[in-house]
Amino acid sequence: MSISxxxxxxxxxxxxxxxxxxxxxxxxxxxxVSKTYGPEAIxxxxxxxAMDIGENKVQExxxxxxxxxxxxxxxxxxxxxxxxxxxxxxxxxxxxVDSLKLAKEISRRCLAAEKRMDILIQINGGMExxxxxxxxxEVPELxxxxxxxxxxxxxxxxxxxxxxxxxxxEVRPFFRQAKEVFDRCREVMEDKEGFDCLSMGMSxxxxxxxxxxxxxxxxxxxxxxxxDYSI
Ligand SMILES: *Cc1c(COP(=O)(O)O)cnc(C)c1O
Numbered sequence: 001m002s003i004s005x006x007x008x009x010x011x012x013x014x015x016x017x018x019x020x021x022x023x024x025x026x027x028x029x030x031x032x033v034s035k036t037y038g039p040e041a042i043x044x045x046x047x048x049x050a051m052d053i054g055e056n057k058v059q060e061x062x063x064x065x066x067x068x069x070x071x072x073x074x075x076x077x078x079x080x081x082x083x084x085x086x087x088x089x090x091x092x093x094x095x096x097v098d099s100l101k102l103a104k105e106i107s108r109r110c111l112a113a114e115k116r117m118d119i120l121i122q123i124n125g126g127m128e129x130x131x132x133x134x135x136x137x138e139v140p141e142l143x144x145x146x147x148x149x150x151x152x153x154x155x156x157x158x159x160x161x162x163x164x165x166x167x168x169x170e171v172r173p174f175f176r177q178a179k180e181v182f183d184r185c186r187e188v189m190e191d192k193e194g195f196d197c198l199s200m201g202m203s204x205x206x207x208x209x210x211x212x213x214x215x216x217x218x219x220x221x222x223x224x225x226x227x228d229y230s231i
Contacts, residue, residue: 003041004048006223007032011049014217017210028210031074031199033220035060036227039067045223046071054095054218058083065090076159076199076218078132081105093118095159095199095216098133100145107152118156120199121146123181125162125174133161136181143185155189157197157215158182168205175200175212182213 001009011030018025031054034042042053046069053068055061056077065073072092079087079096084105097103097119110117121142124133134142139158146155160178162171182198189195199216201209206217221227 003044003224006225007045007048007050010219010222013207014210017207021211023210027215029216031076031216031218032223033076033202033218034064034224035077035220036229037224039064041224042068042071050223052216054220056096058086061087061090074216074218084109088113088115088117091117093120093156093197095120095218096122096132097146097153098122098124098142100142100149103142103146103150103153107150110152115152117153118197119146119153120157120159120197121155123158123160123178125160125171125178125200128163131161133159136177139181140185140188144188147190154194157195157199158185159199159216162200162205164204168208171205172208172212175205175209175214179213 014028014030015025018028029052031052032045032050033054035056052072052074054074054076061073073090075087075091075094077096081102088109106117121139122133123136124131127135143155158178162174165171178200186192186195197215198213200214201217203219203222206219209217
């Protein structure tokens with residue numbers, strides 16, 4: 001299957017999953033995750049209708065940015081404070097904020113550039129050692145501090161990473177918990193309307209994530225194919 005066929009297939013699956021869950025498909029944004037894939041593959045996806053591209057490394061965004069058609073870029077991977085400056089003029093959202101230190105640096109740089117960055121707070125659903133993100137218990141406190149101390153960022157919601165489990169049903173509790181934290185945070189937000197993003201679900205579990213309230217699904221393999229990290 002070609003990238004454009006894969007994309008259409010995933011868009012259709014998202015539509016079906018949303019309808020089955022009684023949700024409006026237009027509430028769900030597909031972020032096509034292109035890590036390890038080059039500009040040509042990304043442009044094929046964009047030409048076929050992808051409007052949001054996700055990358056997990058600063059270097060990959062920098063390498064591809066100029067060669068890719070105009071599109072919204074999402075930073076979805078761990079972001080080191082010292083690399084924030086390279087991507088702030090390129091990405092439209094940072095999904096992976098998991099410390100006050102990082103939020104402060106994004107805020108400081110954005111204020112200097114007279115802009116505001118949309119960010120999500122990253123939850124490590126399964127608290128796995130090999131993944132970044134904070135526990136759901138820590139979210140309200142971090143959100144409060146960011147609101148108080150980081151005027152250059154706008155907290156748009158949460159991102160959740162979960163363990164890879166063969167049976168996607170098994171990750172449902174993690175997604176459900178993320179949605180609960182999301183709803184609780186929303187209640188105390190001044191701008192409730194603006195706290196509207198819940199980024200969760202990947203190629204093999206996005207159906208479940210949509211049932212549990214995801215507004216952004218991050219799908220790589222099912223669009224671009226299996227990644228080859230050896231090259
Ligand atoms: C790679 C990646 C994805 C996409 O995963 P697939 O299984 O290829 O769909 C989603 N989210 C994050 C944070 C990733 O790093």
